[in-house]
Amino acid sequence: MDKKSLNIILIILTILVATAFAFSVKDMRPAPLPPAVIDPANEETPTVEPEEGPFVNVFFIGQNKNGEEVYKAVKRKYDPTVDGTPVKFAVTALFDGPKPEESKLGVYSEIPVGTKLLNVVDAADGVYINLSKHFETGGGTDSIYKRIFQLIKTTKYNTNKPVYLLIENEKVEVLGGDGIMITQPLTENSLGG
Numbered sequence: 001m002d003k004k005s006l007n008i009i010l011i012i013l014t015i016l017v018a019t020a021f022a023f024s025v026k027d028m029r030p031a032p033l034p035p036a037v038i039d040p041a042n043e044e045t046p047t048v049e050p051e052e053g054p055f056v057n058v059f060f061i062g063q064n065k066n067g068e069e070v071y072k073a074v075k076r077k078y079d080p081t082v083d084g085t086p087v088k089f090a091v092t093a094l095f096d097g098p099k100p101e102e103s104k105l106g107v108y109s110e111i112p113v114g115t116k117l118l119n120v121v122d123a124a125d126g127v128y129i130n131l132s133k134h135f136e137t138g139g140g141t142d143s144i145y146k147r148i149f150q151l152i153k154t155t156k157y158n159t160n161k162p163v164y165l166l167i168e169n170e171k172v173e174v175l176g177g178d179g180i181m182i183t184q185p186l187t188e189n190s191l192g193g
Helices: 003-027 086-096 140-156
Strands: 055-063 069-077 117-123 126-131 163-167
Touching (some): 055 086, 055 140, 086 117, 086 126, 086 140, 140 163
Parallel strands (some): 126 163
Antiparallel strands (some): 055 069, 117 126
């Protein structure tokens, strides 16, 4: 076999090995995260700080330094005389939306305008959040993922109890017109399928 034929065979073998390697690496990639699931390490806190005293964390959406959407914790001064427990206070603040000074810092909410927080029951066996049907309308699947994660993150940082979502007094199993399955109690894996 001459040198030219040997070089051609080596080139063909190199191409075959590279192709096989490329396809095997493709299969080893991790599965993509569901829409709007942001690594908690990327959560950022806007610079608006409450006065001294106890506070709760309320999670809205904004952008990080790279222009990527992230969940941003906003600290709100907690007043136990207003809504009782910290989780009730935080959920109420979430549904009230960002304050004007927070909006100026670029945070917003995916919770649809017009959604009513019917009640929050902080019981011994868990926290029950009852919302109007409007919570699951509009914005598409990505928006529903974002709004549910706002609720999950806000409750997670303000209670250690299990949290349950109800729409019009009914425990949620499927959310929105696209039929997003949801497991309860709510955790960061509730929308994982």
